[in-house]
Amino acid sequence: MKTPNDRTSQASQQDELVDFLRQLPKAELHVHIEGTLEPELMFTLAERNGVSLPYRNVAELRAAYDFQDLGSFLELYYAGAQVLITKQDFYDMTWAYLQRAHEDGIVHTEIMFDPQTHTRRGIALETVFAGIADALRDAHRRWGLSSRMILSFLRDLSEQDAFITLNKALPLRQEYGDLWTAIGLDSAELGNLPEKFVHVFAQCAHLGFRLVAHAGEEGPAEYVHNALDVLHVERIDHGVRSEEDPALLHRIIDNRIPMTVCPLSNIRLGVFPSMADHSVVRLLRRGATVTLNSDDPAYFGGYLVDNFLACVTELGLTRDECRQLARNSIQASFLPDDAKQALLSAQTAEQAYQHNTVL
Numbered sequence: 001m002k003t004p005n006d007r008t009s010q011a012s013q014q015d016e017l018v019d020f021l022r023q024l025p026k027a028e029l030h031v032h033i034e035g036t037l038e039p040e041l042m043f044t045l046a047e048r049n050g051v052s053l054p055y056r057n058v059a060e061l062r063a064a065y066d067f068q069d070l071g072s073f074l075e076l077y078y079a080g081a082q083v084l085i086t087k088q089d090f091y092d093m094t095w096a097y098l099q100r101a102h103e104d105g106i107v108h109t110e111i112m113f114d115p116q117t118h119t120r121r122g123i124a125l126e127t128v129f130a131g132i133a134d135a136l137r138d139a140h141r142r143w144g145l146s147s148r149m150i151l152s153f154l155r156d157l158s159e160q161d162a163f164i165t166l167n168k169a170l171p172l173r174q175e176y177g178d179l180w181t182a183i184g185l186d187s188a189e190l191g192n193l194p195e196k197f198v199h200v201f202a203q204c205a206h207l208g209f210r211l212v213a214h215a216g217e218e219g220p221a222e223y224v225h226n227a228l229d230v231l232h233v234e235r236i237d238h239g240v241r242s243e244e245d246p247a248l249l250h251r252i253i254d255n256r257i258p259m260t261v262c263p264l265s266n267i268r269l270g271v272f273p274s275m276a277d278h279s280v281v282r283l284l285r286r287g288a289t290v291t292l293n294s295d296d297p298a299y300f301g302g303y304l305v306d307n308f309l310a311c312v313t314e315l316g317l318t319r320d321e322c323r324q325l326a327r328n329s330i331q332a333s334f335l336p337d338d339a340k341q342a343l344l345s346a347q348t349a350e351q352a353y354q355h356n357t358v359l
């Protein structure tokens with residue numbers, strides 16, 4: 001039986017672990033900004049904009065976050081995004097995430113946003129860009145937290161729709177080109193093959209955008225192959241099902257292709273039956289360039305440090321491996337090399353400081 005003393009010492013060990021994880025300078029490379037909309041803010045915005053939600057209160061809404069799979073999550077996620085109407089709404093949502101990111105020791109973030117979720121409701125693309133970008137610029141001024149925006153196409157819509165979105169967004173590149181540097185592909189994966197977007201991704205590459213795509217989350221390893229070979233992406237979002245294809249996994253390891261893995265998301269969406277089954281630590285130990293990320297933290301019960309914590313407590317991730325994951329996240333980011341080097345040196349300095357204070 002545990003004594004009160006055991007419990008106190010366990011609690012202080014947990015606090016010390018959280019402190020360690022928070023102070024690690026790290027990047028988050030896979031977070032959907034619409035997935036950071038917490039129920040409390042969703043209610044505030046619904047009230048502000050006169051949008052009615054089919055829930056009486058925050059507790060009822062949270063109770064509905066009981067997902068069977070990606071599809072059942074996406075239904076709620078798109079419904080939740082309907083409260084976002086004005087530039088201030090996009091600002092408030094992004095700012096709330098950035099505050100949380102800063103607390104978690106995130107020094108650089110690459111956020112995905114889904115313009116089609118908003119333009120199909122009649123919201124101007126300029127409103128979406130301006131609200132998100134203002135918050136990102138404020139975070140850079142305030143904390144030195146840098147960022148990029150990844151405009152992501154919804155793969156359950158047509159390639160033609162993606163082209164329309166791209167063409168509407170391009171004139172905004174002049175104003176937001178310092179932030180908007182990448183293109184992604186998300187939403188319902190099964191049946192919406194990477195090949196469907198071959199022309200629009202080729203056009204984006206031609207325009208100088210960096211490319212990423214969700215693949216191997218619910219879809220099989222073949223989707224990861226095709227995201228690499230047909231879309232020519234540099235990073236794979238999720239990619240955890242690559243483990244099912246040894247040749248593909250070798251390719252990913254040998255070519256140091258980063259995978260942005262989101263453990264808590266995968267558990268909540270049934271990609272793995274439980275944390276104990278998650279492949280992330282296995283992949284890391286085999287030499288894959290994996291990074292940890294929160295995906296849609298308001299829906300999946302945890303931000304970045306919570307994802308690290310789950311891997312430490314349930315998968316035996318060591319402190320050195322936490323440092324490796326933090327380094328991977330900076331190396332796999334779309335920052336220029338000098339900025340990456342500066343962040344990596346900050347990490348080394350932090351580590352030396354920690355080491356000395358522990359001694």
Ligand code: ADE
Pocket residue numbers: 032035070077186187188189214217265295296
């Ligand atoms: N959009 C938001 N979260 C997503 C996820 N986990 N997979 C695909 N599309 C998404």
Ligand code: ZN
Pocket residue numbers: 030032186214237295
């Ligand atoms: Zn995602």
